[in-house]
Amino acid sequence: MDIEKHQGGKIMDCEKCKQEMVNLFDTNVDSMLQESILKHINQCSDCQKEYHNALEIISMLKPKLQPNAPFLLKQNIMNQLKMEDTEMKTQDPKVKKISPRFKKILMVAAIVTMAMVIIPIVNNNPNVFNGTARAANSLFENSIRATQLVKSMIVKLKVRTLANDNFSLIGANYEMVNHTIYKSFSNPDKWRVEKPGRVIVCDGENQFMHIVNVQEFYKAPSYHNMIEDFKGLLEPEKILIKEQYNFKKDGSTLSMKVTDGLVYLTVTDKAQGDFTNDYMLNTSIGESDNRREYVFDNDTKLLKELKIYLVEGKKETLIVSLESIEYNASIDPSLFVLDIPKGQECIDLAVVPKGEVFTNITSKKAAEILFNGLSKKDWSLVAPVLIHYESDGELSGDMKEKFGGLTLLQLGEPFKSGQYAGEFVPYEIRLKSGKIVRHNLALRNDNPNGVWLIDGGFSMD
Numbered sequence: 510m511d512i513e514k515h516q517g518g519k520i521m522d523c524e525k526c527k528q529e530m531v532n533l534f535d536t537n538v539d540s541m542l543q544e545s546i547l548k549h550i551n552q553c554s555d556c557q558k559e560y561h562n563a564l565e566i567i568s569m570l571k572p573k574l575q576p577n578a579p580f581l582l583k584q585n586i587m588n589q590l591k592m593e594d595t596e597m598k599t600q601d602p603k604v605k606k607i608s609p610r611f612k613k614i615l616m617v618a619a620i621v622t623m624a625m626v627i628i629p630i631v632n633n634n635p636n637v638f639n640g641t642a643r644a645a646n647s648l649f650e651n652s653i654r655a656t657q658l659v660k661s662m663i664v665k666l667k668v669r670t671l672a673n674d675n676f677s678l679i680g681a682n683y684e685m686v687n688h689t690i691y692k693s694f695s696n697p698d699k700w701r702v703e704k705p706g707r708v709i710v711c712d713g714e715n716q717f718m719h720i721v722n723v724q725e726f727y728k729a730p731s732y733h734n735m736i737e738d739f740k741g742l743l744e745p746e747k748i749l750i751k752e753q754y755n756f757k758k759d760g761s762t763l764s765m766k767v768t769d770g771l772v773y774l775t776v777t778d779k780a781q782g783d784f785t786n787d788y789m790l791n792t793s794i795g796e797s798d799n800r801r802e803y804v805f806d807n808d809t810k811l812l813k814e815l816k817i818y819l820v821e822g823k824k825e826t827l828i829v830s831l832e833s834i835e836y837n838a839s840i841d842p843s844l845f846v847l848d849i850p851k852g853q854e855c856i857d858l859a860v861v862p863k864g865e866v867f868t869n870i871t872s873k874k875a876a877e878i879l880f881n882g883l884s885k886k887d888w889s890l891v892a893p894v895l896i897h898y899e900s901d902g903e904l905s906g907d908m909k910e911k912f913g914g915l916t917l918l919q920l921g922e923p924f925k926s927g928q929y930a931g932e933f934v935p936y937e938i939r940l941k942s943g944k945i946v947r948h949n950l951a952l953r954n955d956n957p958n959g960v961w962l963i964d965g966g967f968s969m970d
């Protein structure tokens with residue numbers, strides 16, 4: 510697909526695709542045009558990336574759009590396109606090829622649309638900018654400028670988490686763990702997020718994750734979200750806009766003041782998700798009552814400081830502390846490549862899972878099949894539900910050794926909690942070694958084939 514892009518005829522297709530892509534988000538466009546755009550997107554990895562980027566921003570905007578806004582949005586995008594076309598012609602033709610045009614245009618659209626929603630906040634809160642138009646305008650200009658000014662950044666953070674668990678995991682009782690984010694605002698963007706037990710690298714096309722303690726490697730396309738809550742920090746030029754745009758009135762508060770060239774923004778939020786069962790409560794920033802304190806540079810609107818507190822009643826715990834953020838620092842390009850040892854298996858998360866045995870059943874039944882299979886050492890039976898652990902259909906010796914011949918003692922009723930897309934199944938097993946393990950198996954079937962897959966609560970440690 511990459512080769513196609515370099516052929517003369519295909520360049521126009523990509524250009525046209527990116528220009529017309531906006532029509533996919535409009536209901537009043539003829540389906541023939543939409544079809545031909547989709548057809549191109551399906552065949553072109555480059556345009557696919559643009560499309561996912563557009564989807565992300567559009568999905569952020571959509572719920573709050575006014576009835577006539579799609580038209581307005583489109584007009585703004587079209588005007589911006591014309592403007593850019595004129596600009597581009599005066600530049601080096603190489604610049605045109607690498608310009609992240611659509612991304613920038615959607616940013617513009619996002620900010621223009623935001624001018625409509627920012628009004629109620631301004632009216633209700635005397636601390637927020639006065640002069641909506643001026644504020645929106647300045648956000649618009651500065652955010653665009655910021656994306657052009659910033660070529661790279663290095664962020665150092667401390668997060669209360671476990672060094673070798675998911676990036677979004679937090680907990681009031683965990684120790685502070687050092688994190689470093691490296692980002693190159695090139696086209697495509699490249700970045701690296703690391704803590705002692707886990708590293709994720711995006712080389713622009715794919716993301717690679719290394720889980721250090723179990724020496725496992727994972728791969729996914731760049732638009733997958735492997736770093737979870739840290740995603741926002743990769744785009745420090747959008748935080749100020751996103752926080753205001755995503756502001757929810759129920760139980761949340763937002764205050765902003767500008768002093769001495771700095772913008773102080775404080776947002777308090779209630780835990781988001783289903784907490785009928787509170788298993789996941791306070792395990793991630795989104796799934797906890799929290800307060801986020803930001804400081805931005807008022808000229809560039811770039812992030813300078815950040816502290817996030819977990820709020821449990823009257824008790825507050827600092828869970829994220831930004832230690833330093835350095836823009837336009839020089840970064841060794843080798844940091845954007847993950848060294849995968851030769852012969853090392855790398856699990857591809859984009860592969861559509863197959864496994865009829867684990868489809869059209871309850872999560873509890875899937876757990877039962879898994880444990881009975883491990884009990885009988887029927888490795889090929891259990892392999893499909895474990896593809897996030899072992900992707901080639903062959904379980905590792907360690908896993909066979911630990912779980913083979915176990916005894917299933919008890920399975921509880923499945924429950925949902927927080928923002929987890931799947932279900933949790935409580936279990937109690939006795940390993941061959943005699944050790945009793947009690948935990949909640951995390952299973953999800955939100956994949957095209959509806960296959961139950963285990964992605965937590967089952968550990969080789």
Ligand SMILES: [Zn+2]
Pocket residue numbers: 522523524526549553555556
């Ligand atoms: Zn294309």
